[in-house]
Amino acid sequence: MLTVKIDEDNGIAILEPDGALSQADFESAAKSIDPYIEKTGQLHGLIIHTKSFPGWDSFAALSSHLRFVKNHHQKISRVAFSTDSVVGHFAEVVASHFVNAEIKLFSYQDFEAAKTWAVGASVSR
Numbered sequence: 001m002l003t004v005k006i007d008e009d010n011g012i013a014i015l016e017p018d019g020a021l022s023q024a025d026f027e028s029a030a031k032s033i034d035p036y037i038e039k040t041g042q043l044h045g046l047i048i049h050t051k052s053f054p055g056w057d058s059f060a061a062l063s064s065h066l067r068f069v070k071n072h073h074q075k076i077s078r079v080a081f082s083t084d085s086v087v088g089h090f091a092e093v094v095a096s097h098f099v100n101a102e103i104k105l106f107s108y109q110d111f112e113a114a115k116t117w118a119v120g121a122s123v124s125r
Contacts, residue, residue: 001025004032010119011044018050020057026064030071037075045078045118046101051108053085074100080114082106 002025003016013033017025037043056062079101106114 002029004029006032006036007115008036010115011040011042012047012115012118013043013045014047014049014115016049017054020054021061021065022057023060023064025061026068030068033072037072041075043076044120045080046072046076047080047082047111047114047118049082049108049111049114051084053083076101077120078102078104078118080104080106080118082108082111082114084108 001018002021003018005014005016006012007014013029013036015029033043056065081103083105084107104114104117106117
């Protein structure tokens with residue numbers, strides 16, 4: 001399951017996975033995020049907040065994840081990974097080569113710093 005919260009005051013989306021991600025999770029995320037982007041033109045930031053990376057429940061879920069990134073990366077300025085998973089380090093390095101958004105890794109406990117950075121304010125670490 002993937003919980004998606006839109007913080008309209010700050011122009012960010014917070015994604016919190018709980019369990020293996022499904023194809024429906026990414027379709028649901030798009031249905032939550034797309035109307036906000038259509039209304040405002042972009043998201044200032046997106047935060048992925050999870051203690052550990054849950055993986056995908058199928059190849060179709062992975063494909064939906066990649067399609068979600070492809071369809072949204074030019075409309076999101078910053079992506080913060082707030083996680084203690086080693087996948088966060090991998091995502092920070094690899095994803096930066098494929099998306100327009102700035103990407104930064106924060107520890108799971110540093111969610112507030114990730115949020116501050118995602119909305120566009122500078123954060124000293």
